[in-house]
Amino acid sequence: MGLKEIHDTLFNPPQFAVWAPGRINLIGEHTDYNGGWVLPAAIDRGFEMYFSFDENIEQFELYSKNLDNQQAFTRTHESLPAANWAKYLQALILVIKEEEGIIVPYFQVSLESSIPPGGGLSSSAAMNAGFLTGIKHFLKLKWSGAKMAQLAQLTEHKIGANVGIMDPYAVIYGEENSFIFLDCQSNSHQVINADFHDYALVLVDTKVTHNHAESGYNDRRKTCERVVELANAFTKAQTLRDLKPDDLVKINDEYPNVSTVEAEFIFEENKRVQEAVMALQSGDFVGLGKLMYASHYGLQNKYRVSCPELDFLVHTATRSGLVLGARMMGGGFGGSTINLIHKDNVSSWIKFATTEYESTYQIYPSTLIARPSKGCEVRETWG
Ligand code: GLA
Numbered sequence: 001m002g003l004k005e006i007h008d009t010l011f012n013p014p015q016f017a018v019w020a021p022g023r024i025n026l027i028g029e030h031t032d033y034n035g036g037w038v039l040p041a042a043i044d045r046g047f048e049m050y051f052s053f054d055e056n057i058e059q060f061e062l063y064s065k066n067l068d069n070q071q072a073f074t075r076t077h078e079s080l081p082a083a084n085w086a087k088y089l090q091a092l093i094l095v096i097k098e099e100e101g102i103i104v105p106y107f108q109v110s111l112e113s114s115i116p117p118g119g120g121l122s123s124s125a126a127m128n129a130g131f132l133t134g135i136k137h138f139l140k141l142k143w144s145g146a147k148m149a150q151l152a153q154l155t156e157h158k159i160g161a162n163v164g165i166m167d168p169y170a171v172i173y174g175e176e177n178s179f180i181f182l183d184c185q186s187n188s189h190q191v192i193n194a195d196f197h198d199y200a201l202v203l204v205d206t207k208v209t210h211n212h213a214e215s216g217y218n219d220r221r222k223t224c225e226r227v228v229e230l231a232n233a234f235t236k237a238q239t240l241r242d243l244k245p246d247d248l249v250k251i252n253d254e255y256p257n258v259s260t261v262e263a264e265f266i267f268e269e270n271k272r273v274q275e276a277v278m279a280l281q282s283g284d285f286v287g288l289g290k291l292m293y294a295s296h297y298g299l300q301n302k303y304r305v306s307c308p309e310l311d312f313l314v315h316t317a318t319r320s321g322l323v324l325g326a327r328m329m330g331g332g333f334g335g336s337t338i339n340l341i342h343k344d345n346v347s348s349w350i351k352f353a354t355t356e357y358e359s360t361y362q363i364y365p366s367t368l369i370a371r372p373s374k375g376c377e378v379r380e381t382w383g
Pocket of ligand 1 (some may be wrong): 033
């Protein structure tokens, strides 16, 4: 049975359907919460959602087709346990009340995702952005995309994942064949059209799962914030974006025990994002590939958020002689690598990568060709 039919049997007839995609990130990792630049895109995998609003509904009611699971909660319900997927909507409803003073009316929503779970394609950002798109549509709100991205980000914070703005922003603003060149200081972006012509982006999923809240993500963030805090003794800065390499020298002199190598990585990664935009605009895929490899080595050796499985896949990409650029994508400690490759080499690369990875880790990695696509939208309405 299709999702719409299931929705019809479980709930009131839907009034509209929403699409909310996952995201990839070409380059610019861990720069978002440091006020830097990122270059993500929404992809053609995502959530299909059906919504029914009705004043007679007395609780939020959700159904996930992937999990074949139904959940419900009221506004006065105590916090759902961490393992309950409905906790995202519960946190979002609270964030909308706290930030916007809006009491979201009860509704029913059913959803189905084509985003491979655990691969670092931001399912949670997609889900939150999808809920926000539905709520905005029903209540005819004037929210900007940046406002919605911020609400989705605060929802993750409420759940304990201290993430940046990149994922929901990309999911909301994504466009066909384009990357979103996002400045995370001003929360504004430029759309970079990127027709890949003879090239493709292939994701290889290590199948090693990570959890932002439990991983070193928050630790890295704190390390960067500590550098900014110390720098404020001699300059004015809100994020690493406001500092220069010379400022790190001063910090090293004064506080030899404080680690600044992470900040150094952020400076370099920000520069690589600018260069990647120029490479994309001039169709320099070889140059773009080099920047991707450099990004990975920085994440591996300086920011230290990679893991053996990701390093193995990037190393395998170099060894294969087929891949122009490869790097870990997203928060790290697992998830996928993103590989830039000529179309003619895609199947040889997939075969090589999966065979090598499986024989080393006894895990079959899944692969996906990622296509930059349209972001969240209301797709159909009824009645
Ligand atoms: C996760 C977070 C993002 C970003 C990346 C690392 O995907 O959700 O905000 O920080 O990690 O670039």
